[in-house]
Amino acid sequence: MKRIGILTSGGDAPGMNAAIRSVVRSGLSQGIEVFGIYDGYQGLVEDKIRQLDRGDVSDIIIQGGTVLGSARLEEFKLLEIRQKAIENLKKHEIEGLVVIGGDGSYRGALALHEMGVPCIGVPATIDNDIASTEYSIGFDTALNTVIDNVDKLRDTSSSHHRCSVIEVMGNRCGDLAIYAGITTGAELIITKETGYDEMEVLERLQHIEESKKKRHAMVIISEKITDVELLAEKISRHTNFSGRSTVLGHIQRGGSPTARDRILATQFGDRAVQLLLNDVSGQCVAVNHGEIVSIDLPEALKIPRRSRKDLFELHERLV
């Protein structure tokens, strides 16, 4: 293998740049050329491809987002679109591909692999919703962004006898909510796994206010579960707290990556290059029992989501 390509796909995540840098530098130091493909699979189809050297990735390890850009391309499931992509790879004599993204990006990589293009997936999503890995790039940064902001809401909540309802990202996977809830000492955590019963939420908050003499309370809730503004209004009406809602939204995607995301991304990127150099294809890298491993993509895509039952029980003991 003499030339490999790299692209980022799907929602961006802090640490993608660290992974890009790692792929480029690791490739170059092992004698292969690395090509950046801009704007994900779309750029692959539209031939937005250009060679990257050492200097192109200098200092990007500290930047959020992705210097390669990202996009979603529904049409990539069409054979003729993928054939166009493969033509572009051939034109540049690119023999292997590193795809940084989530499960959707993995499906594209698997399809290319099945058409004969060596592909390795690298997991990156802020909400940790890739079941094949314990941690994906971006989760640690997003989680720290959430707790920084929740810590700020705590200041103002306790000044006003308030219950703050904070909506965080992650619908398929509630990890941001459960980890943020435990690390900020939130009173209630609501995710797809816990289910949502409005009456029960209001009763528990009223109980907390009465029994624990709390000056403030916090509810962390995953996106797309309920309208948090309405929930806050009901809290004001039905409990002694004054309810206020905050939707953290896209700020969870940004920021300079944390140490953990930088190191994980660096290790993943390097491992992806090693795999391609060892003629492995159709796999993704992952953290399993705390170690960097690789898994066949079809298997990875079938792994069921982890339950966080143990963490919810931990939260119940401490709240």
Add this chain to the structure above:
Amino acid sequence: MKRIGILTSGGDAPGMNAAIRSVVRSGLSQGIEVFGIYDGYQGLVEDKIRQLDRGDVSDIIIQGGTVLGSARLEEFKLLEIRQKAIENLKKHEIEGLVVIGGDGSYRGALALHEMGVPCIGVPATIDNDIASTEYSIGFDTALNTVIDNVDKLRDTSSSHHRCSVIEVMGNRCGDLAIYAGITTGAELIITKETGYDEMEVLERLQHIEESKKKRHAMVIISEKITDVELLAEKISRHTNFSGRSTVLGHIQRGGSPTARDRILATQFGDRAVQLLLNDVSGQCVAVNHGEIVSIDLPEALKIPRRSRKDLFELHERLV
């Protein structure tokens, strides 16, 4: 004067604690006792009052919010309610009052002053909407919180060819929007002063996308001007950008105060004590031409809001 009271009123602002600490310490070191009144004018009426010593305010200079709590009390405009407040002051032999808050709090202080209670107002609001002072406590912290978050949105926006619409606090006063817009290099700034013409906004964004080849754009807008979620949808429909909205909300109220808010609050609190000790009443402290001054409350409440025309022109030259 042997005993003074202190309360925080209205929306909380980072730096209120620094002001409280300053009033307590400055008072104690000049031989007077200081009483904390909890939950604003409501606590004054309900006699939530307790003496504060040096240790009670140790280390609070670094905390957001207000350790005294805050509340709004519409009924304080009623004479009989204020008489109850004055009775409580008399009960504790409190001879003067420092009121930390905004224009609404000043009106309460003025009413007490007119009933014979020496009162000094200290300006604290995160949106800088107190016309009598160039800067109020909390504005600098809130502004830095805004720009930290906008800098994060920039990471993710430029990865996705996106236009971010960011709603910040401040309806009566657009300072957060205009200062944040200039300091983050936002493409558009919309406040009450600029007015809002949806068609013009969409046209300008489309023009920016076409003429300047920008990968991302940012619009900073004051609260209560338009529904930013709808605006973002229209941007997606009518321009080449993908529009996304973020409402920063209550996180703008929180966080450890910046250096500027800590020093300003400290100077204001100390000056308020000096004024009471010099038998001044019915005034508020303020920054005027960069200096700490004091102004009669009736005059302060009549000062018209500053225009930021010069800042909007500066922004036009640089955008």
Add this chain to the structure above:
Amino acid sequence: MKRIGILTSGGDAPGMNAAIRSVVRSGLSQGIEVFGIYDGYQGLVEDKIRQLDRGDVSDIIIQGGTVLGSARLEEFKLLEIRQKAIENLKKHEIEGLVVIGGDGSYRGALALHEMGVPCIGVPATIDNDIASTEYSIGFDTALNTVIDNVDKLRDTSSSHHRCSVIEVMGNRCGDLAIYAGITTGAELIITKETGYDEMEVLERLQHIEESKKKRHAMVIISEKITDVELLAEKISRHTNFSGRSTVLGHIQRGGSPTARDRILATQFGDRAVQLLLNDVSGQCVAVNHGEIVSIDLPEALKIPRRSRKDLFELHERLV
């Protein structure tokens, strides 16, 4: 078991408070009383012990340092001193002890265990120098503090054609240096494991300056390896860079704990309580292959330090 005690010992680390909160809350919710022992083993000997309730640990999850205080007590290896400690435990009817600290603290806990006091160790050190666990509480926060500061030095270094030499904590264990070096893209990393050859360092820097056209370079070095101020002077004399040294020092111990340290500390504290409730003694909790486990203290204290050869090789590929 009805009553347990908790103490923090040795150097403080961010996340100790999260562990204290977890022990207290987990104990209370399982029907046992929890006593805080102040200032480590010294407080145990001097009977600085007081019962903790839920409210005593409210909101401390976000605070650095340890609310229980910490101290080193050399004399604790003396039998008669430990007997005094055991008398105090008996006086308060404390039947089990959670000791948060490093290897030194573990030796104290082991000695108490051997005298019949049920003890569980919880690893907390900012430099990750406890060989029995992959991660100790405080390491992630300290590492993020280091990279935040190194990122700041990068700004100013690249403005001045400078080589920054940054000394970080960790003599026995170079993890802070190697992780910080990789995550900041430092040119050179020097730890006890790499050894130190001044001539080679100067030659490599000169080579980097000449061959890679770098505007700045960074050297991360563990404490107690060499005098970094002198090294910086030699860099100025013998290379084309202007050398400057920074000793990060005690700021690495402070700050609000990161998400990872909060969750790890919370899980460790809860597990320690479970172990005591299950009549386990003489063990420490640890992370092993990414899972929370417990290990007999004598075995834990014999585990050799991990080599970071793989990380140094990774760094070589990317630098």
Add this chain to the structure above:
Amino acid sequence: MKRIGILTSGGDAPGMNAAIRSVVRSGLSQGIEVFGIYDGYQGLVEDKIRQLDRGDVSDIIIQGGTVLGSARLEEFKLLEIRQKAIENLKKHEIEGLVVIGGDGSYRGALALHEMGVPCIGVPATIDNDIASTEYSIGFDTALNTVIDNVDKLRDTSSSHHRCSVIEVMGNRCGDLAIYAGITTGAELIITKETGYDEMEVLERLQHIEESKKKRHAMVIISEKITDVELLAEKISRHTNFSGRSTVLGHIQRGGSPTARDRILATQFGDRAVQLLLNDVSGQCVAVNHGEIVSIDLPEALKIPRRSRKDLFELHERLV
């Protein structure tokens, strides 16, 4: 005037990039071309000059350091060296110059002005040691960096009954020390203006420990006053505190600029362009009574340093 140049000189300061962006954008929008001169006066002499367009300064408002680089050039006081500089300006048809830096940089600008080159100085130093302006670019960011770090030391100090001695930048001017001391609630502040009497320092600390029952104490001291490591040792020997020293060093120069530094730099840069366009030369911009003004350079260089007597008295009342 059709073409102007811009350079940064002396020690770098956060916000210099915001000033560069402002000069470039303000110039371009008013129809003049702007040239960047790299590495200060040295680059002017060595003809490191290149035209800047809008895109060259995109997004630099958030970056610390200076994209133009900075250097000191002692030889610039020599006439023949300055003549070489003027030749280079003529070669590029640059008719006016904006010089961002401190008093030393102003002297260079004044010398060029006297040789017929229109020059405007813009104040930027992290230690606020330019007597002609109330605030210089970079001071607010450096001050916030100091207080963030002191707040971290507070966590660990109070865990260990410690006295932290923190050395901050600023020898000629003690503003960083006095502002940081007040805003962090430090027990002692030592600057050139206060003078230094070791015995008195030790006595005051011992007095504080005994009389105020403090668990920790902090001393903020300007650089080049005494050896802080030795002072910390003496504190350990002669008081009940355990003394530890921290030299904050170059991290005070780095980091993304605060809102205040960004806005100040933006206003200064724009004003400098307006002055050149109005055929003004030999002046510097400044903050005076909270307003942006301009002052003749010879006068500016003669203004005596401000005394901070009022701030020291404020500190005494509150400590």
